[in-house]
Amino acid sequence: MKLILAKQDFRNSDAWSEVCDTLGLPDNTTQVEISASAMKVRTAEHPAWEEAEFWQNLVAEHIMGVDLVDAVRNGEVDGLKIEPSEDEAGYVKMMMRRRLKGNEQWDSETVEDDPYELSSAILSSLTIRNCQQLLKPYLE
Structure with missing residues (x-):
């Protein structure tokens, strides 16, 4: 099971910022995918998934x-x-x-x-x- 959250799906940028803060993600995150084993993050500067950086x-x-x-x-x-x-x-x-x-x-x-x-x-x-x-x- 996966949960995918994207900045564009939030009407309010404050709500997206709160999600990012709660998950410890950078401010420039545009999309996050959460599963039982990993979390993948996309940012504006790096549209590819930043899996290794997340774990590091x-x-x-x-x-x-x-x-x-x-x-x-x-x-x-x-x-x-x-x-x-x-x-x-x-x-x-x-x-x-x-x-x-x-x-x-x-x-x-x-x-x-x-x-x-x-x-x-x-x-x-x-x-x-x-x-x-x-x-x-x-x-x-």
Whole structure:
């Protein structure tokens, strides 16, 4: 079962704003689809469904940045890991696994070894599956 709400279906922009506020959606949301397993959001700037961003925002709201960094360092986030940077002191390599046509490869991004910088880089790299795994303890 799905519920689809669209801005155009509301006569009053205040009522739509209230829906967005209640669901924690951005002000520029134009449509939202809610089901038992997920919520999809469309905004004026991004008319395509923003599923990953929705889940990443939930992680950001419920998991502290240092805990997110610890989860990656401890191998609890599939497809992400942090390794020391051999080239630059004070930096680490955030490794992201990519699978292309059955081949596995690891891409890396050099990030300052600071919990805020690391958590921001990790958050933007999380897949929907990663987010759901991280949020699972909060659902029980």
